[in-house]
Amino acid sequence: MRVGFVGTGVIAAAMVEALSGRGHDLLVSSRNAATAADLAQRFDDVRVLDNPDVVSRADVVFLCLMADVARDVLAALPWRGDQSVISVMADLPLVQLTALCAPASDIALTIPLSSITAGRSVLPCHPDSDALRALFGESDTIIPVATEAGLNAHFVASALSAPILAMMQTGAGWLADQTGDSKAAEAYVAGVFAGFMRQMSVQGADFETLLEGLATEGGLNATLLAQIAETGAPDALVQGMVGLQARLGI
Ligand SMILES: NC(=O)c1ccc[n+]([C@@H]2O[C@H](COP(=O)([O-])OP(=O)(O)OC[C@H]3O[C@@H](n4cnc5c(N)ncnc54)[C@H](OP(=O)(O)O)[C@@H]3O)[C@@H](O)[C@H]2O)c1
Structure with a gap:
């Protein structure tokens, strides 16, 4: 699978490390430049591209930005209707993501933590996501949460x-x-x-x-x-x- 990351910070780096070596093509955006370069140097399956190239090439795109940045940059990216989008951002609701990432419509929220690098982590998600299951279902535990409010409550609990x-x-x-x-x-x-x-x-x-x-x-x-x-x-x-x-x- 081609897996893209828009925003290459702490949590994107952990997810890339977790997915590396599993047969995927990992496309990370060029910000943060130092983190992106470090990932590309450590893992053969990582390539650094700009945001539009990540989005246009990926089957699944993880959104790993701060929410205020996401509101500014997402709408201009070349989203496709046949790709999946998975946001890890706590404070950008699905309704806004749907507008920003149109025509992509397979959009889910999840909550990775940096322990994902070791596997056996828990990934609450809303709605349930085939793309997330395909990527992390074997190594980690996917927990579908029925409502977005429930998922947000898990975000709060993750701060424990x-x-x-x-x-x-x-x-x-x-x-x-x-x-x-x-x-x-x-x-x-x-x-x-x-x-x-x-x-x-x-x-x-x-x-x-x-x-x-x-x-x-x-x-x-x-x-x-x-x-x-x-x-x-x-x-x-x-x-x-x-x-x-x-x-x-x-
Ligand atoms: N850290 C966690 O454990 C964790 C867990 C669950 C969810 N989250 C969520 O994940 C998101 C990111 O958190 P984080 O801890 O990974 O923060 P972070 O390390 O600050 O990562 C954010 C990244 O976004 C990049 N960025 C800024 N403007 C950009 C642009 N226009 N295009 C592409 N990338 C851009 C930043 O690059 P520059 O450094 O160059 O500005 C930075 O690398 C947040 O919404 C947070 O709530 C984090």
């Missing part, structure tokens, strides 16, 4: 990634201060959570079950959890998500 990873980093940093081995400290903290995540994916456990297993009264986990709750951090998390929800107009 940085706060939770940052908390894990803080905890691993504290451990490293005690042991003097930061690599081992990160591996330990990551391993603890990987174990719980496996329990969910392999055994079907839910968060409540995992927390019950850590709720021994007066135990270390219960004590730290209560202290964190007293700071108001869980409420701040929900308030932050509500703020993002308002920003996305859900």
Whole structure:
């Protein structure tokens, strides 16, 4: 398949890395120039073209721009009715994309994260997309979401990634201060959570079950959890998500 990327930034680079070596022709736009050049140098199946060439040649085009840039540049590109368009942009609704990319009409929204380079990531999408399934269905889990508002709520939930990873980093940093081995400290903290995540994916456990297993009264986990709750951090998390929800107009 010829797979195009308009906007060659952080998330496009991760998707290109994920798709490289799978028999596709990967066409990336020339901005960001340094990222595009780096991808072309690292992967034989990557070519750097300008935006119109990416769009005119690709069977599937991923839109990886900031939304305000997309509003300025997309309408002038040579879209075709027989190609698929997949946007990863949080704040450009389908109705606007449909107008900007006409006559292309097979248009979907999805939410990749940079962990897609390792496979087994989750890709919520709306509407369901044969093109996305063809490209990532074997390596990753496609989650069709019934409504655009529901997909946008997944965008909000995807923003849990940085706060939770940052908390894990803080905890691993504290451990490293005690042991003097930061690599081992990160591996330990990551391993603890990987174990719980496996329990969910392999055994079907839910968060409540995992927390019950850590709720021994007066135990270390219960004590730290209560202290964190007293700071108001869980409420701040929900308030932050509500703020993002308002920003996305859900
Ligand atoms: N990062 C993530 O984890 C993530 C996850 C899901 C969705 N998203 C969404 O993906 C989009 C891109 O995010 P990002 O993190 O990849 O941002 P980014 O690294 O800033 O990438 C945006 C790219 O667009 C390029 N660009 C600007 N004007 C352009 C033009 N006229 N034609 C072609 N390309 C142009 C920029 O190039 P210059 O640097 O040369 O300006 C930059 O490389 C956003 O809408 C974001 O919400 C990101």
